[in-house]
Amino acid sequence: MLLEVSNLDISYGEHPIVHDVSLKLDSGKVIAIVGESGSGKTTVIRAILGCLPNEGHVTNGKIVFDGKNLLENTAEEWRKVSGKDITMVFQASGSMLDPIQKIGKQFVEYIRQHVDVTEEDAYQQAIAMLKRMNLPNPETIMDSFPFELSGGMNQRVGVAMGMFFSPRILLADEPTSALDVTTQAQVVEEMMGICRDDGTAIIIVTHNLGVAAYMADEIIVMRNGHIVERGTSDEIVNNPKEDYTKELLDAVPQIGGLAHDIYEAG
Ligand SMILES: Nc1ncnc2c1ncn2[C@@H]1O[C@H](COP(=O)(O)OP(=O)(O)OP(=O)(O)O)[C@@H](O)[C@H]1O
Numbered sequence: 001m002l003l004e005v006s007n008l009d010i011s012y013g014e015h016p017i018v019h020d021v022s023l024k025l026d027s028g029k030v031i032a033i034v035g036e037s038g039s040g041k042t043t044v045i046r047a048i049l050g051c052l053p054n055e056g057h058v059t060n061g062k063i064v065f066d067g068k069n070l071l072e073n074t075a076e077e078w079r080k081v082s083g084k085d086i087t088m089v090f091q092a093s094g095s096m097l098d099p100i101q102k103i104g105k106q107f108v109e110y111i112r113q114h115v116d117v118t119e120e121d122a123y124q125q126a127i128a129m130l131k132r133m134n135l136p137n138p139e140t141i142m143d144s145f146p147f148e149l150s151g152g153m154n155q156r157v158g159v160a161m162g163m164f165f166s167p168r169i170l171l172a173d174e175p176t177s178a179l180d181v182t183t184q185a186q187v188v189e190e191m192m193g194i195c196r197d198d199g200t201a202i203i204i205v206t207h208n209l210g211v212a213a214y215m216a217d218e219i220i221v222m223r224n225g226h227i228v229e230r231g232t233s234d235e236i237v238n239n240p241k242e243d244y245t246k247e248l249l250d251a252v253p254q255i256g257g258l259a260h261d262i263y264e265a266g
Contacts, residue, residue, distance in 0.1 A: 001024055001025070001026060001064075002025055002026055002027050002065070002066065002168060002169065002201055003023075003024070003025040003048070003063070003064070003065050003169060003201070004023075004024050004025075004062070004063075004064045005021060005022055005023045005024075005044075005048065005061070005062070005063050005064075006022045006061055006062045006064075007020050007021075007022055007060060007061040007062070008020070008021040008022070008044065008047065008058060008060070008061035008062075008063065009021075009058065009059045009060040009061055010040075010043050010044070010047055010052070010056060010057070010058050010059065010225075011056070011057060011059050012043075012053075012055050012056050013055045016059070016225070017040055017043055017056075017225050018040040018043050018044055018047075018225045019225045019226050020061075020226065020227075021040075021044055021061075021222075021226075021227055022061075022227075023203075023218075023220060025169065025201050025203065026201065027168065027199050027200075027201055028195075028196070028199045028200070028201055029201050029202075029217045029218075030192075030195075030201070030202040030203075030204065030215050030216045030217050030218075031202070031203045031204070031216055031217065031218045031219075031220060032203075032204045032205075032206060032211070032212035032213075032215060032216035032218070032219045032220070032233075033045070033203065033204070033205045033206075033219075033220045033222055034205075034206055034207065034208075034209055034212050034219060034220070034221055034222070034248060035207075035221055035222035035223055035248075036207070036223065036248075037207070039222040039223050039224060039225065040222055040224075040225040041205040041222055042173055042205055043056065043225075044205075044222075045088065045171040045173060045203055045205055047063065048063055048070070048086065048169075048171060048203070049082050049086055049087075049088050049171055050070060050073065050078040050081070050082055051082065051088075058071055065081065065085070065086065065168075065169075066085075066168070083110075083113070083114060083165075084114050084165045084167065085165075085167055085168045085169070086167055086168065086169045086170075086171065087162045087163070087165065087167040087169075087170055087171065088162065088170075088171040088172070088173065089158050089159050089162040089170065089171070089172045089173065089191075090158065090173050096158050096161070096162075097146045097154065097157065097158065098146075099145065099146050099147060100145070101145070102142070102143060102144060102145055103141055103142050103143075103144055103145070103146065103149075103157055104123065104126070104141075104142030104143055106161075107122075107126040107142065107157075107160075107161060107164075108122040108123055108126060110161055110164070111125060111126060111164065114165060115165075123142070125164075126138075126142065126160075126164075127139065127142065129160045129161075129163070129164050130142070130156075130157070130160050132160070132163075132190075132194060133156040133157075133159055133160040133163075133190055133194070134156070134186075134190055135153060135156050135157070135160070141153065141157065151183075152183040152186075152187065155183075155187050156187060156190070159187065159190070159191050159194075163191070163194050163195070163198070163200070166198040166199075166200065167200055168200065168201065169200065169201050169202070169203065170191075170195060170200050170201070170202045170203075171202075171203050171205075172191070172202060172203070172204040172205065173205045174205060174206050174207065174208075184208075184211065188211060188214070188215060192215060202215070204216065209236075209237070209248055209249060209251075212233070212236075213233040213236070213237045214233075216233050217232065217233070218230060218231070218232060218233075219231060219232070219233055219236040221236065221242065221244065221245050221248065223244050228242050228244050228245070229241055229242045229244070229245045237249065
């Protein structure tokens with residue numbers, strides 16, 4: 001088992017937010033965590049990456065990655081794992097990219113933080129990764145500021161950085177939410193293609209049950225910090241047990257009528 005999260009409780013300050021969350025993830029598999037805003041989805045994946053905000057802390061449970069409980073990691077051990085073995089693509093790619101630095105400078109620095117390569121090598125490798133994300137004219141992109149690119153392009157840059165080290169686990173926090181439906185589908189497709197090639201496992205956090213059903217082997221439904229239902233995409237979309245899950249499915253028109261169609265297509 002690549003990742004095993006058991007009985008995780010998380011608080012912000014004195015307030016318990018996430019209760020008794022468990023999940024198991026094998027290499028190459030995809031789990032989607034869905035649920036309404038504030039249900040605790042992002043908090044769970046931030047805990048897995050060891051990047052809860054200051055006041056956030058795990059109060060109970062284990063996060064075992066590759067046989068080791070990450071919660072016992074020293075700061076140095078976390079640094080080695082996060083950004084390389086476990087990476088995160090953020091909601092708005094903008095939040096990952098510095099708005100006042102060119103993409104190329106950021107990408108090259110990111111690479112050189114983790115591996116000892118020359119600037120030129122890092123540059124060439126970054127270009128190759130942008131090509132894998134189907135970005136046209138990667139040299140021009142490297143020479144651009146984030147605000148000079150479209151949302152879809154920034155998103156692809158974020159995914160390219162997140163995938164650069166062929167992480168064992170990619171944590172994707174609504175990686176497509178800022179994009180229109182067609183671009184969403186393309187970016188998801190590209191991200192999954194690279195993950196399949198590299199054997200990367202994914203945990204994706206999303207409001208979009210269409211995206212979840214299309215991508216995921218397992219869907220976990222969260223509400224108020226609790227897991228209320230879980231199952232295969234087929235089970236959740238075609239045979240939901242909980243009223244809450246049914247409500248999320250009923251919201252499908254709001255997500256473009258995609259859930260069923262996309263699942264059938266997938
Ligand atoms: N830094 C923080 N300090 C205090 N409370 C927080 C903090 N971040 C999140 N929370 C609270 O934790 C709860 C869960 O938030 P979280 O962001 O994990 O939910 P989410 O399901 O990912 O929501 P969304 O879909 O809107 O991103 C919310 O009630 C939120 O107000």
